[in-house]
Amino acid sequence: MVHVGIVAGESSGDQLGAALIDALRRQCPDIRITGMAGPKMRASGCELVASIDDLSVMGVVEVLRRYPQLRRLRERVLRFYLNDRPDVFVGIDVPDFVRGIESRLYAKNIKTVHYVAPQIWAWRKSRAKTISAQLDRLLVLFPFEESFFRCYGVDTRFIGHPVADQISLSRDVVGARHKLGLDPTRSYVALMPGSRIQEWKRHVDVFLLAANLVAKRNKEIAFVAGAINGDAEAYFLRRAAIVSPGIELTVTRGRSHDVLGASNAAIVASGTVTMEGVFTKTPLVVGYRVAPISYFIMKRLVTVQHIAMPNVLAATEIVPEFVQSAMTADALAGATIDWLENEEKVRKYETHCLEVHHTLRRDAATQAAEAVLDLVDRKVS
Numbered sequence: 480m481v482h483v484g485i486v487a488g489e490s491s492g493d494q495l496g497a498a499l500i501d502a503l504r505r506q507c508p509d510i511r512i513t514g515m516a517g518p519k520m521r522a523s524g525c526e527l528v529a530s531i532d533d534l535s536v537m538g539v540v541e542v543l544r545r546y547p548q549l550r551r552l553r554e555r556v557l558r559f560y561l562n563d564r565p566d567v568f569v570g571i572d573v574p575d576f577v578r579g580i581e582s583r584l585y586a587k588n589i590k591t592v593h594y595v596a597p598q599i600w601a602w603r604k605s606r607a608k609t610i611s612a613q614l615d616r617l618l619v620l621f622p623f624e625e626s627f628f629r630c631y632g633v634d635t636r637f638i639g640h641p642v643a644d645q646i647s648l649s650r651d652v653v654g655a656r657h658k659l660g661l662d663p664t665r666s667y668v669a670l671m672p673g674s675r676i677q678e679w680k681r682h683v684d685v686f687l688l689a690a691n692l693v694a695k696r697n698k699e700i701a702f703v704a705g706a707i708n709g710d711a712e713a714y715f716l717r718r719a720a721i722v723s724p725g726i727e728l729t730v731t732r733g734r735s736h737d738v739l740g741a742s743n744a745a746i747v748a749s750g751t752v753t754m755e756g757v758f759t760k761t762p763l764v765v766g767y768r769v770a771p772i773s774y775f776i777m778k779r780l781v782t783v784q785h786i787a788m789p790n791v792l793a794a795t796e797i798v799p800e801f802v803q804s805a806m807t808a809d810a811l812a813g814a815t816i817d818w819l820e821n822e823e824k825v826r827k828y829e830t831h832c833l834e835v836h837h838t839l840r841r842d843a844a845t846q847a848a849e850a851v852l853d854l855v856d857r858k859v860s
Contacts, residue, residue: 483568487514487520517532557584564589582614608631611633617635642751643839644843650829667703671735671752673750679714683714683715683718688808691726705739708733739756739761748766749767763798766806785800
């Protein structure tokens, strides 16, 4: 029986992992999957080695504070795979956590794949030189990443973006609102503050204050918030009762595609959700904050002009983004109102999003599964 180990580190990785597991089973029904997983990977039949809930950190300072705990977790996962050797190990995203696992398994002649390129093209290009010596294959979501890593001798495959495959090319606002039980005749603004607890704490209040300003401008606007789990939902509702008691707000759990698809505009944290917004053709306003020391360090290392992936891909500002102290309620609200009141701008944005969607819609999960199983075939042949 083929054994594939998969380690994901957050909600987006759990989603990618689940799609990969389903594709692996279609191609190899008699397969064993073990991993560090979330609810979606577990629902797809992944045997649990550890939970992604143990890895909910971000930023330089946050990681340093929890380093002893993270090191113990990584050692526990590593010991499992050294004792119960997989035919292929797949690390999904979170490179600072899985890199140590991948390199040590690779040194023990276990085939290793990394799924979702580490963004070293943005701030740590020198690390690209070491990847080919620690990894058998890299699976990337964007075309420019394939050419970048191939220049450093990394076996790289552009497979497209899995979320692009999950979302229809055509925008269906009414259908998304029906799924969420929302009024099809109203206008909605989505609030998506992120999937990690540190992100909620830094973003939720500012997003809610921005919602107050948008509602003051247009009293007919209602709001719909996306929460990653029950804890996030409860936190959002508590803060909304204090910060924005006057707005009409619906909080949903685990329905980010529908929340974005149902909305006329969205205020979101930088991350995977920005590409979801592109695929749902939802006008976005991006905000992001990290610990001040983390920002101080990263500001001196980052070499790209933008943090939101839609802007990185376009090499220009397609969606407004506000980072750190620039992320104020006034700034977020002003950019949101601009989307709501500028139909021509929205039409141009939707056209751009459709072009990107076509480019990245490549049946990524199937391609990823083929790339993983190809290494198994090499090993046993």
